[in-house]
Amino acid sequence: MNEEQRLASQQIKKDKQPAKDYSKYFEQVFTAPSLKEAKKRGKEDVKYHKDFEIDEQFANMGVGRKFYIRTYGCQMNEHDTEVMAGIFMALGYEPTENIEESDIVLLNTCAIREGAENKVFGELGFLLKYKRKNPNMLIGVCGCMSQEENVVKRILKQYQHVDMVFGTHNIHRLPTILKEAYLSKEMVVEVWSKEGDVIENLPKKRLGSIKAWVNIMYGCDKFCTYCIVPYTRGKERSRRPEEIIQEVRSLAAEGYQEIMLLGQNVNAYGKDFDDITYGLGDLMKELSTIDIPRIRFTTSHPRDFDDYLIEVLAQKGNLVEHIHLPVQSGSNEILKIMARKYTREHFLQLVDKIKTAIPDVALTTDIIVGYPNETEEQFEETLSLYREVGFEMAYTYIYSAREGTPAAKMQDNVPDDVKKQRLDRLNEVVREYSAKALEKLVGTEIEVLVEGSSKRRDDVLAGYTRKNRLVNFEGPADSVGKLVTVKIIEAKSHSLVGEFIK
Ligand code: SAH
Ligand code: SF4
Ligand code: F3S
Numbered sequence: 001m002n003e004e005q006r007l008a009s010q011q012i013k014k015d016k017q018p019a020k021d022y023s024k025y026f027e028q029v030f031t032a033p034s035l036k037e038a039k040k041r042g043k044e045d046v047k048y049h050k051d052f053e054i055d056e057q058f059a060n061m062g063v064g065r066k067f068y069i070r071t072y073g074c075q076m077n078e079h080d081t082e083v084m085a086g087i088f089m090a091l092g093y094e095p096t097e098n099i100e101e102s103d104i105v106l107l108n109t110c111a112i113r114e115g116a117e118n119k120v121f122g123e124l125g126f127l128l129k130y131k132r133k134n135p136n137m138l139i140g141v142c143g144c145m146s147q148e149e150n151v152v153k154r155i156l157k158q159y160q161h162v163d164m165v166f167g168t169h170n171i172h173r174l175p176t177i178l179k180e181a182y183l184s185k186e187m188v189v190e191v192w193s194k195e196g197d198v199i200e201n202l203p204k205k206r207l208g209s210i211k212a213w214v215n216i217m218y219g220c221d222k223f224c225t226y227c228i229v230p231y232t233r234g235k236e237r238s239r240r241p242e243e244i245i246q247e248v249r250s251l252a253a254e255g256y257q258e259i260m261l262l263g264q265n266v267n268a269y270g271k272d273f274d275d276i277t278y279g280l281g282d283l284m285k286e287l288s289t290i291d292i293p294r295i296r297f298t299t300s301h302p303r304d305f306d307d308y309l310i311e312v313l314a315q316k317g318n319l320v321e322h323i324h325l326p327v328q329s330g331s332n333e334i335l336k337i338m339a340r341k342y343t344r345e346h347f348l349q350l351v352d353k354i355k356t357a358i359p360d361v362a363l364t365t366d367i368i369v370g371y372p373n374e375t376e377e378q379f380e381e382t383l384s385l386y387r388e389v390g391f392e393m394a395y396t397y398i399y400s401a402r403e404g405t406p407a408a409k410m411q412d413n414v415p416d417d418v419k420k421q422r423l424d425r426l427n428e429v430v431r432e433y434s435a436k437a438l439e440k441l442v443g444t445e446i447e448v449l450v451e452g453s454s455k456r457r458d459d460v461l462a463g464y465t466r467k468n469r470l471v472n473f474e475g476p477a478d479s480v481g482k483l484v485t486v487k488i489i490e491a492k493s494h495s496l497v498g499e500f501i502k
Contacts, residue, residue, distance in 0.1 A: 033147045033167060035404035037193035038231040041221065046237045046272070047197040054090050058175040062093030068102035072120060073110025075298065076233075076262050077143055079213040080171055081108050084142070086203030087174045095205070099130055104138045104178075109145035111228045113400035117145055124159045131161045138181050140164040142171070144232035146191050150403055156187065167191035168233055172199050195219055195234025200243050210451055210481050211258040212251045216244055216283065220264035222301060224328075225339045225406040226368065226399060229264055238270050241283055245290070252292040257449055257481065259287075261297040267304035281308035288317050293483055294449065294466060299366075300325050302350055303342050314357040320466040321358050325351075326366035330385025331378035334371050338407075344385060351389050362437070362467040364393040369426055370419030371399045372412035379422050386429055392437040392467070394430045398423050431493070438469065438491035445501055446471070448486045450479045461500075475500030 067088045071081045084106065085095060096102050107123060110116040124141070131137055139162050145151045146167045155162050164181040166173070169192045180188045198218065206212055219234040220227075248259055261283075263269060269280040280297070287295050295318050302325055313319050329335050332343050342350075354361055367382060386394070398419045401408040450463035454472045461475050463484070472495060473486050479500075486498035 032189055033149050033152055033191040034193045035149060035231050038147065038234065039223075040194075041235045046195075048200065048240065049197055050200045052172060052199050052201045052203075054087070054175055058091055058179065060092050061175065061178065062088060062091040065093050065103040066096040066101055067093045067104040067106070068096050068099055069106045069108055070123065071108045071143075072116055073108075073112065073144065075213055075260065076215070076264070077108050077110060078207070079215060079262060080143070080168070082204045082206050082213070083171055083202045084108070084174060085205035087171075089205050090203045091175060091178075099127075100133075102137065104140065105130070106140040106142055109141060109143035111144040111148055111151070111232055111402070113397065113402075115400065117151070120145060121154075121159075124155070124162065128161050138163045138178070140166070140177075140181070142166050142168075144168060144228070147193070147232035148228070148403070152189060152191065156189075160187070162187055164188040165191065169195050172202060195237065198237050198239055200239070208451075209254075210256065210449065211260065212256045213260050213262050214244060214247050214251070215239060215263065216261045216266060216280075216297070217263040217269050221268070222265055222303075222341075223339060225337060226371070226402065228402040228405060231404060233264060236265070236268050236272055238272050241270075241278055241286065244283065245286055248287055248290055248292065248295075252290055255481070256292065257483065258294040258296070259292060261287075261295065263297070264299060265301040265304070266297045266299065267301050267306070267309070271304075279306065279308070281306060281312045284309065284319055285312045288312070288315065288319050290318070292318060294318055294320050296320050296322065296468075298324050302327065302347050303340070305350055305354075307353070310354055310357045313354075316358075320468075321360055322362045322364070322467040323354065324364045324366075327385065327389075328366065328368050329371065329374075329378070330382035331374075332381075334374060334378050337410075338368075338371065344381070347385070348388065362392045363389060364395075365389075365391050366395045366397070367426060368397050368399050369422040370414050372407060372410040372414070374399075374414055374422075379425075383426065383429055386426070386433070391430075391433060393434050394426075396423060396426050396430060435491065435493065438496055441469075441488045441496060442491055443488065445485050445487050446498070447483055448473075448498070449483055450475070450481065452480055465496075470495040471498050472496070473498040473500050 069081050069084060071078050099105055105127060107120055109120045127139055131139060141155060141162055146165050152165055155165060164177055166177050170190050177188060177190055217236060217238040219236045220230045221236045223230050267280055269283060270278040300323060327347055328338055328340055330344055446465050448463040448465055448471045450461050452462060454460040454462040460472050462472050464470060471486055485501040487501050488496050488498045490497040
């Protein structure tokens with residue numbers, strides 16, 4: 001924000017001046033985040049609440065008002081947005097895609113890399129323009145960035161046109177937070193560093209009618225040394241199997257065709273239950289009996305991927321033969337300092353087991369290059385692992401230091417341009433393997449779940465294969481939302497072109 005914008009923002013909310021001593025201010029007015037507190041994993045049991053309801057005092061709060069939510073980050077955040085949209089609509093608010101006509105703008109943020117955070121700060125500066133035009137507009141920041149101390153301090157200092165900041169554990173408190181923001185002249189900050197309980201029956205306004213996200217667990221206890229997620233999302237808490245099964249059943253009854261089960265480390269599902277022995281394999285086995293064509297999950301951690309899960313997945317049916325299995329690096333030394341708690345050999349063994357059980361499996365992954373002090377040899381081990389596994393696709397990133405994580409304290413001797421070159425070299429290999437995987441499909445007939453028309457042409461349909469590959473083809477408009485068979489005639493760099501068969 002430049003000086004002019006800053007002054008303007010002060011004019012809008014003169015009374016939103018933060019106190020100089022933030023810690024004192026936090027104690028008095030806020031529940032503010034603390035990464036240190038977030039790291040402490042409590043022994044107390046997680047409570048399950050099934051009885052979410054909107055208090056009478058909030059009824060009709062949103063009548064005649066519109067909301068807009070912009071979502072950054074992973075599918076968990078996208079799904080949280082669906083929950084917040086559900087709450088807004090239960091309060092009588094209407095959704096809008098137009099910031100100008102909205103009474104509330106929420107940024108649901110991601111903290112995973114510096115780049116993700118910069119986008120949000122840029123957007124916050126930009127929102128000032130709208131706030132000037134409509135001083136009654138409420139602006140809120142939620143999601144993972146709100147859980148970071150340094151972010152909240154920066155918002156207090158530089159973005160005084162923000163009216164509310166709330167964390168990932170406080171979504172169910174949205175009605176209360178909104179009410180406070182309407183009444184208060186101060187910026188409302190409500191961030192709990194300790195994770196909350198598991199709350200069922202939250203309203204949801206799902207974005208699509210063909211594919212649906214279903215949370216199976218919250219949080220992460222892995223503490224990979226580079227990663228902010230265990231601090232922003234709290235300790236691992238699994239939803240009870242009966243709640244998940246019920247949700248999937250109702251989605252199937254509503255006509256959904258595909259379910260994506262969500263968790264930061266879904267392979268740890270159930271490890272926190274102390275009354276039953278029940279894991280992801282058991283859950284997938286039960287879900288496989290539900291009449292819905294496709295079920296996937298994300299994200300897997302290689303460490304907890306057990307044999308029973310492989311055995312269940314090998315039976316296929318509605319369990320798709322695509323596994324996203326982030327490896328991060330092919331070097332044992334780097335894996336060790338990342339605290340991934342597996343070795344290259346262990347990972348390759350796991351891949352072997354999976355391929356033996358599911359020969360046509362598609363494996364995809366996440367990789368970080370340019371970890372502090374990563375050597376050329378260590379980087380080449382990542383390239384060789386990639387080739388050895390033959391991943392079909394990967395999300396690749398340059399390491400980004402996250403304040404408060406152990407890796408952020410490490411000295412780093414790898415220059416930025418070397419990191420950039422490594423990313424380019426890796427992406428070249430990723431492209432090569434992705435192209436190979438797509439070319440292999442030319443001439444085959446394949447099942448496609450049709451999602452709508454293609455981005456570029458209304459008369460071309462677009463859908464995804466079981467392995468999540470995009471296919472464009474000309475076909476009957478009434479096949480949207482259905483599974484069809486398509487013959488692949490051409491492989492493009494990131495998608496396939498097909499001919500409708502039936
Ligand atoms: N829970 C998932 C990952 C979630 S974050 C898992 O463990 O697989 C998605 C990806 O972002 C990670 O797999 C990692 O590749 C990347 N990532 C996480 N922290 C990062 C950081 N500090 N810098 C660069 N990339 C990071
Ligand atoms: Fe982050 Fe590691 Fe947890 Fe994934 S498993 S969310 S990379 S700490
Ligand atoms: Fe980002 Fe939080 Fe997801 S940091 S990747 S939005 S869990």
